[in-house]
Each structure stands twice: as structure tokens, then as C-alpha cells.
Amino acid sequence: MIAGTRSFAASLPALLLAGATVAAQSTSPDEQARGLLEDGRTYRRDGKLKQALDNFNTIVSGFSNTESVDDALLEIGRYQMEVEGDADKAREAFEQVSKRYPQSDGAPGAYYHLGLLTFEGATTSAQLDDALAQFARVQRLYPRSDWVARALYGTALVHRKAGRLPDAVEAARRVALEYPSSEAAPAAQFQIGHALALMGEPRQAMEEFQRIRSRFPGSEWAPKALDRITALYRLHGTGKPVFVLDPAFNAGAGDMLKDVRAILMTPSRTLWIASDKVKGVIPVGPDGKPGPSVGGAELQSLSLGPSGELIVASRQAVRMGPRDLKSFAVPTDKPGVTEPLEKIEAAVVTAGGATLVADDKRKRISRFDAKGQFQGPFPDAKERQIARMAVDGEGGIAVLDRDQRTVQVYDEAGTLLRSVAPRGAGWELKRPVDVAVDAFRNTYVADEEGFVYLFSPQGQLMATISGELRKPRALTIDPAGAVLVYDEKLEKVLRYR
Numbered sequence: 001m002i003a004g005t006r007s008f009a010a011s012l013p014a015l016l017l018a019g020a021t022v023a024a025q026s027t028s029p030d031e032q033a034r035g036l037l038e039d040g041r042t043y044r045r046d047g048k049l050k051q052a053l054d055n056f057n058t059i060v061s062g063f064s065n066t067e068s069v070d071d072a073l074l075e076i077g078r079y080q081m082e083v084e085g086d087a088d089k090a091r092e093a094f095e096q097v098s099k100r101y102p103q104s105d106g107a108p109g110a111y112y113h114l115g116l117l118t119f120e121g122a123t124t125s126a127q128l129d130d131a132l133a134q135f136a137r138v139q140r141l142y143p144r145s146d147w148v149a150r151a152l153y154g155t156a157l158v159h160r161k162a163g164r165l166p167d168a169v170e171a172a173r174r175v176a177l178e179y180p181s182s183e184a185a186p187a188a189q190f191q192i193g194h195a196l197a198l199m200g201e202p203r204q205a206m207e208e209f210q211r212i213r214s215r216f217p218g219s220e221w222a223p224k225a226l227d228r229i230t231a232l233y234r235l236h237g238t239g240k241p242v243f244v245l246d247p248a249f250n251a252g253a254g255d256m257l258k259d260v261r262a263i264l265m266t267p268s269r270t271l272w273i274a275s276d277k278v279k280g281v282i283p284v285g286p287d288g289k290p291g292p293s294v295g296g297a298e299l300q301s302l303s304l305g306p307s308g309e310l311i312v313a314s315r316q317a318v319r320m321g322p323r324d325l326k327s328f329a330v331p332t333d334k335p336g337v338t339e340p341l342e343k344i345e346a347a348v349v350t351a352g353g354a355t356l357v358a359d360d361k362r363k364r365i366s367r368f369d370a371k372g373q374f375q376g377p378f379p380d381a382k383e384r385q386i387a388r389m390a391v392d393g394e395g396g397i398a399v400l401d402r403d404q405r406t407v408q409v410y411d412e413a414g415t416l417l418r419s420v421a422p423r424g425a426g427w428e429l430k431r432p433v434d435v436a437v438d439a440f441r442n443t444y445v446a447d448e449e450g451f452v453y454l455f456s457p458q459g460q461l462m463a464t465i466s467g468e469l470r471k472p473r474a475l476t477i478d479p480a481g482a483v484l485v486y487d488e489k490l491e492k493v494l495r496y497r
Contacts, residue, residue: 033068070106073097108138108147123352123412149182168195186219202236231481241463249495251284257491264302265476274299301346313347351395358386379414392437400435446472
């Protein structure tokens, strides 16, 4: 090796170190913030949510003057909304973007999420109008933004929740036609079919659902569309509903099918079975295999919350999700003195986040806010012998009164929407024990005398399921509209499809 080469080799580490220092010094705050943002989004996609949140917070606190701060705030809002379920913190983050950075590319996303937050908690027409205004701002202020398609989809959801179904179809169709390549297009197409089904147009609805399978076969909405087509065809395809026993169906075995108090099918086709014999609620997967149970004694009812969490009502408490166990108390005649509810019959969480608890001792339904504070009776102070409650896909609360032998459906404010009478031409509810509502607002009532009755939203009898049934005790509807019934005498879950 010649001397010059040795000299260069000796100085190479120092040169490399100096180059690295210069490169580091040349990295601008904007570039550093963008790197943190990209890494944070990667963490989020990979499910590393804490690391993602740390990155986004670092941008806000340490790089507040960079062009990435609006996107970081937007991501923080999404985290609070979707992971923590903290609407107040999410709203604070989104409002910072919309007010402090109205010209940024994150602003339309902030307005969209503000509309979504308001929509999800809306229980009044004024709140729905507020959500609509937030979505309208996206379209008006940022017409070329990618968020416009999602804002139009949000508009369709608001109209549907307000009962303006033709307007919902119109808004959703705009997404499907004007933004066919957007992420919102398959969901919007699904909303078209759903709204048409609710409008009493089953054949048109099936055609719209089929378009999802043709245009978006790989989307998450394609299998959901097939389920809706199957359910609508069973109800309307041959002129009248047809339900046939599925002899191959088998769910659970042994003690879990004894002393069953309730069953519930989830959108993912997990069947939950509440059995007092095993003192727990057991999930049975689509493959028929049971999973780990959720413990509980004196079980009464099962339902799903607005976010898909399992709600388990027992005599003295209500379990919301896997860990949150709540007890409830109501005021007595003595000022400042409350009395715990210890004879709970049923409990549901409404679309607006209120918890409704039916109590056998007081013979009425009590409403509690998200913090468990008593808000008053629901829908009024009248005594009722409630056997079951269910929340339908449009936010209606179906209430089965065992003594009156009726089903009444109320909105969140306690206004009566529709009802099922105790008797009609050729049928009579004698010992009703459970109620379920399908995606099209049809009501199913299990009667211990050996029947399951299907009623239209107008309260007209559409079909009767009997035959093999001896003593129905609980029922639920699967995503494709099949009816699952637990028979107490047979100690078996039967499936009618």
C-alpha cells in the first residue's frame, strides 16, 4: 500500500463522521416531522398504536410550526375516537385542525370527523342537522378534496338516521356515480340497497346489493351484500317468507345447552349462548367450536352495543364488553337516597350511548347516561313487565311486555314508532319470551307455546315458524336472515333458513 493510500484510509472514518453530521444538520424540521408522521402511520397500520400516538404527539409538541402538525392532530383525533372512544378529546383535536389550520390538507378530514362524531352521538334532529352541516362544509370549502366522497357518504347516513330515506339514496348514489374509485363507494352502494329495502322496495334493493358484488367483489361489503340478498329473497323472493329447518346445523353441546337464558348472533357469525348451568356466556364460532366463556350468574339477556361490544345483563349488574361490569341505582322517595337495581330483566345500550335497564321489582325501564347516572324512566313512568329489549339497526328500541303480550318500538326520545298487537287474525301471542329485529325492521317474537312469529314493520303477520318447536326460550337472527331458536325442552339451538 502506498503512503497516500494509507493517509486517505486513516482519514476515512473522520470524513464519514463529518459527512453524517452535515447530513443530520441539513435535515429540516419539516423533513423530520414528515418522517415522524410516516412512521406513525406505519405503526398504526401495524397495530402498534402506542408508538403511533407517541409519534403524533411529538410532532404536535416539538414541531408545531411544520406543515405536518395538522395531519398529526387529525391522527390524534382518530386515535381518541376509534381506540379510546373519548369523543371529547377527539373533538378537541379535530377542532384544532379546523380552526387553526383551515387551509391545510387536514382540514377537510377534520370537518368530516367532526360530522361523524356528532352523527354517532346524535339523538335529536338538531344534532343531526349539525352533523349534516359539518359534512356540507367539506363539500363546499374543499370540493377537490378526497374527503368529499366520505362526506357525501356521511350525508347519506344522516338522512337515513333522520328517516329521510329517498335523500339517503340520492346522496349515496352520488358517491357511487361521481366517486366510483373512492374508498367510500362500496359502502355508499350498500347504503343504497339498505335504504331501498327499508322503503319497501326489496327487488330494487337486491339489484343494488348485487352491484356491489359485481363492481367491488374484493371489498368487505361484498359478503355483506350477499347476506342481504339472501335475507331479502327468503322474505320476498317467492311471494311470502319461507323458513326451513336446517338439519345439519349444530351449535354447542352438553351443559352449555342447559338452562339457557339468551342467545345472540354477531355480525361475524359468532353465536353467544348464556347458560345458567355453566354460569357463563359461551361463544360458538362459525366452525361450531366453543371459545373461552365470559363468567356470570343469574343471566338474563344478551345484546350488542353501538360499537359491537357484548352486553350481558344479569340480576344485579350489566357487563359491557369483556371487563366493564356496572351496577345501577335509582332514586327513592327519600331525597338523596338511592336503591340498587337487583332484579334486572334486560339491558341494552342505545345508538346514542344511553343504557336502558328493565327492572322486575320496579316494573319499569330506567335510563342511565354513559357515566351510569340515572336520567329518568323510559319511555315514561308507566309500569311494565319487561321480558326483553332489543335495539334495531335504525336505533329503534324494541320492548317486549310479557303481561300486555305486546312489542312496542320507541326512538331514543321515547316516542312510539311502531308496535305488534297481542293478537290478530289467526294468531295470538300467549307466552312471549323473546324478541329480535332484522335489518329491515321486521320483528320476530318467540312464544313458549311453540311458535316464532314474524311481523312486518306495520305489525302485520308475515310468517309463523312452528313444527319442530316445543318450547322456544330465546331467539336471534344471523347476518343472512336465518332464525336461530333455543328450545328449552329439546335443549338445542335450531336454525331455520
